[in-house]
Amino acid sequence: MSQLFDLVMLALLISMALAVARSKDLVAAAIIFSGYSLVMCLLWQHRGAPDVAMTEAAIGAGVTTILVLVAIGRTCRREK
Amino acid sequence: MRKSLVALTLAAAAVPMLIGVAGLPRPGDGSAPAHTHVVARYIAEGAQETGAGNLVTGVLLNYRAFDTFGEVMVIFAALAAVMAVLMPAAPSRPAGTPGNGTGGLQVSPVVAFIVRLTAPFIAIFGAFVIFKGHVSPGGGFQGGVILGALLMLLSVVMGRGMQAPLVPVRLARWLQASAPLAFAGVACLGLALTGTLLGYPAAPEMALVRELMMIVLELGIGIGGAAIILGLFLAMRGD
Numbered sequence: 001m002s003q004l005f006d007l008v009m010l011a012l013l014i015s016m017a018l019a020v021a022r023s024k025d026l027v028a029a030a031i032i033f034s035g036y037s038l039v040m041c042l043l044w045q046h047r048g049a050p051d052v053a054m055t056e057a058a059i060g061a062g063v064t065t066i067l068v069l070v071a072i073g074r075t076c077r078r079e080k
Numbered sequence: 081m082r083k084s085l086v087a088l089t090l091a092a093a094a095v096p097m098l099i100g101v102a103g104l105p106r107p108g109d110g111s112a113p114a115h116t117h118v119v120a121r122y123i124a125e126g127a128q129e130t131g132a133g134n135l136v137t138g139v140l141l142n143y144r145a146f147d148t149f150g151e152v153m154v155i156f157a158a159l160a161a162v163m164a165v166l167m168p169a170a171p172s173r174p175a176g177t178p179g180n181g182t183g184g185l186q187v188s189p190v191v192a193f194i195v196r197l198t199a200p201f202i203a204i205f206g207a208f209v210i211f212k213g214h215v216s217p218g219g220g221f222q223g224g225v226i227l228g229a230l231l232m233l234l235s236v237v238m239g240r241g242m243q244a245p246l247v248p249v250r251l252a253r254w255l256q257a258s259a260p261l262a263f264a265g266v267a268c269l270g271l272a273l274t275g276t277l278l279g280y281p282a283a284p285e286m287a288l289v290r291e292l293m294m295i296v297l298e299l300g301i302g303i304g305g306a307a308i309i310l311g312l313f314l315a316m317r318g319d
Contacts, residue, residue: 047107050217051136054209058225063309066232070316 002046009043024079030068037061118143130280131290133215140219141294145278149267152259152301159256159308159315166315187237195237202230210302211295220259220298224305231310246310255307262300266293 016036023029037060044053105112122139130138140148206226213219231246245252254261263278270279273289280290 051134051219051222054218054222055225058222058229062229063225063232063313066229067312067316070313074316074318 005046006043009039009046012039013043026072026077026079027069030065030072033068034061034065037064129282130294131214131287132294134213134217134219136217137214137219137294137298141214141297142280145263145297148297148301149260149263149278152263152304155305155308156257156260159311162312162315166318192237195233199230199234202226202233206230206302206306210298213298214291214294220301221305223298224302225309227302227306228309231306232313235310235314245314252307252311255303256311257304258299258307259301259304262296262304265300266297269293 013036016032016039020029020032020036023032037056040060041053041056044050044056105114109115122135122143126135126138126143127133130142132138132142206223208223209218209226210220210223213223235246247255267278270281270293271277273279273281273286280293
């Protein structure tokens with residue numbers, strides 16, 4: 001069961017990373033990346049590292065996403 | 081041609097990495113190098129020696145306090161770098177035409193209401209994470225980031241920004257530096273009490289002092305982290 005959880009989460013991580021790399025819409029990429037961080041946070045928690053999980057959720061999913069969105073807002077939304 | 085070159089380079093980089101991963105000890109292997117040196121002592125006596133119920137905090141603030149000092153300096157330097165690069169360009173509109181402070185974003189009333197409704201709960205949770213950091217998962221970094229994210233949300237919704245800052249700019253600078261300052265203060269206190277920088281007095285009757293030193297560090301890291309995250313956000317938004 002625990003192995004299955006890890007496998008599903010890791011598969012999700014890989015597919016999300018590919019989706020971020022392939023997306024031409026930078027806002028979509030930023031949001032998918034935030035989802036990536038949330039999955040990563042679940043994995044940390046599952047590996048018994050709640051401190052890292054909290055940091056990942058707050059910084060990875062929250063603050064970084066907002067900073068990236070601000071940066072996109074000051075440049076342009078679509079990758080050329 | 082270019083694609084096959086990229087694929088070849090990636091494969092050449094991946095093979096040694098995968099070989100390296102295959103050579104790692106299994107997770108939880110008691111004979112792994114990471115578990116046989118200092119960690120055994122941390123786990124056996126960490127709670128006693130540091131007075132921190134949460135071993136992660138004990139390691140961060142006691143055994144590896146210098147590393148944490150370096151970390152907070154790095155975070156502070158990151159803010160300084162962002163400000164050095166972005167701040168001169170900050171007044172993006174002519175002086176005298178105050179912006180609405182939302183960086184051109186139209187905030188929906190629903191979002192604004194939800195943020196106002198949840199703000200006090202997020203603030204309490206952030207403070208809880210900072211203060212309970214030495215007995216349960218969490219601590220200055222995590223709580224500070226939660227508070228910083230809350231400040232970011234509020235500055236979007238309430239329209240506060242460079243034009244109407246929450247605290248005077250000079251005070252904000254001191255708050256952003258509070259983590260290195262707290263570390264410097266505790267380091268000097270440790271020097272006075274034990275003769276080594278960042279040393280914690282070991283005597284049992286000094287347990288309260290030890291606890292206070294850790295709380296000062298946690299608070300400094302927390303407040304500094306929140307102020308730095310808000311500063312990063314405002315500097316990048318530049319309105």
